[in-house]
Amino acid sequence: MIFDSHSHTIFSSDSDMNAQEAAIKAASLGIGLVFTEHYDYDYCFSKNFKDMDFRFDPEEYWKSYEHMRGADLRLGAEVGLTMASIAPNTEFIAKVPFDMIIGSIHCVDGYDLYYPSFYEGKDKKTAYESYLAIMAEMAVLNPYIDVLGHIDYICRYAPYDNKSLLYNEYRESIDSVLEAVLATDTVMELNTRRLNDGQTAIELMPIYKRYHDLGGRYITLGSDAHNINAIGINFGIARDFADSIGLKIVTFCQREIELIKY
Numbered sequence: 238m239i240f241d242s243h244s245h246t247i248f249s250s251d252s253d254m255n256a257q258e259a260a261i262k263a264a265s266l267g268i269g270l271v272f273t274e275h276y277d278y279d280y281c282f283s284k285n286f287k288d289m290d291f292r293f294d295p296e297e298y299w300k301s302y303e304h305m306r307g308a309d310l311r312l313g314a315e316v317g318l319t320m321a322s323i324a325p326n327t328e329f330i331a332k333v334p335f336d337m338i339i340g341s342i343h344c345v346d347g348y349d350l351y352y353p354s355f356y357e358g359k360d361k362k363t364a365y366e367s368y369l370a371i372m373a374e375m376a377v378l379n380p381y382i383d384v385l386g387h388i389d390y391i392c393r394y395a396p397y398d399n400k401s402l403l404y405n406e407y408r409e410s411i412d413s414v415l416e417a418v419l420a421t422d423t424v425m426e427l428n429t430r431r432l433n434d435g436q437t438a439i440e441l442m443p444i445y446k447r448y449h450d451l452g453g454r455y456i457t458l459g460s461d462a463h464n465i466n467a468i469g470i471n472f473g474i475a476r477d478f479a480d481s482i483g484l485k486i487v488t489f490c491q492r493e494i495e496l497i498k499y
């Protein structure tokens with residue numbers, strides 16, 4: 238069974254997805270689901286902070302959802318990777334037996350990439366290279382993560398006319414990310430949210446091919462759903478994408494890679 242290994246329920250401050258409804262939706266699609274709630278420890282100190290607190294109590298999360306946990310539903314978290322959050326993340330992760338931890342870059346130099354202020358005064362190359370540099374550094378410094386989330390996150394919000402993250406344009410920076418991921422036994426996520434437009438899959442393909450060439454064999458698929466309609470989104474495209482490169486879709490259970498059959 239294929240898993241949607243990236244989703245957010247009410248424990249994430251930017252989601253009001255009901256866990257039961259999400260589980261029913263995933264079952265109706267014939268896929269498994271991993272809840273990966275946001276834990277961005279130092280987000281409230283970000284320079285463009287907008288009064289959101291992306292933290293939650295892992296024990297409360299466990300108490301609320303442990304009864305749902307099973308063969309087709311797993312409990313994880315998505316931790317924001319910043320220099321200041323390394324120790325708090327490590328402490329957070331140890332509190333309950335999470336199935337899977339995604340590490341993600343949501344903030345660079347104290348700015349949330351979601352808002353325009355990070356990009357002000359920066360050309361695309363400067364913005365994208367600083368994003369990729371921090372991603373490579375964080376992948377090295379946070380070897381405890383299981384999965385590196387959405388390498389193309391910046392493309393969702395960057396204000397440039399052409400938002401594409403092309404391997405040929407950012408070869409060295411992307412290689413640094415992939416090498417860090419492989420050196421720390423981290424699995425790349427293919428975030429499926431942007432795959433609907435056709436062009437995104439074409440653009441991302443060389444990055445994941447390079448990951449495979451460097452020794453990467455596994456990916457997780459993650460819709461990043463914040464509502465039930467997004468669960469499993471674009472998974473047909475994502476499966477073809479993985480198959481064409483020879484990457485195997487996996488998930489995690491009790492922090493161990495799970496080679497699912499599909």
Ligand SMILES: [Zn+2]
Nearest residue numbers: 315341386387
């Ligand atoms: Zn994320």
Ligand SMILES: [Zn+2]
Nearest residue numbers: 243245315461
């Ligand atoms: Zn997410």
